[in-house]
Amino acid sequence: MFQEEPRQLPKLTLEDVERHQTILRAVEVVRMEDRRERRGERQRKFDAMESAYEALEKVDPRLYKAACVKEANVVFPRQMRVPTETPAKKIWDYLE
Numbered sequence: 661m662f663q664e665e666p667r668q669l670p671k672l673t674l675e676d677v678e679r680h681q682t683i684l685r686a687v688e689v690v691r692m693e694d695r696r697e698r699r700g701e702r703q704r705k706f707d708a709m710e711s712a713y714e715a716l717e718k719v720d721p722r723l724y725k726a727a728c729v730k731e732a733n734v735v736f737p738r739q740m741r742v743p744t745e746t747p748a749k750k751i752w753d754y755l756e
Contacts, residue, residue, distance in 0.1 A: 717724040
């Protein structure tokens, strides 16, 4: 497969192995903190949504019921275009 023999990686000393493992642990800690932060943000958003639903239910039960109805077969609008470098030939009018 190779025309030349691939280079062999140098043997790592114990200090190098320890540094490598320390870096890997640090990266994992940062990722864990990021996951925890994102999870907390999602929970705060969900709690805000729940409180908004409760407030809507107290204000107007009819609107609350309408907000909770799931629409069947709702898909993303097919007439929307993907953003491109050049403008569209036909401008999309969302009011149509």
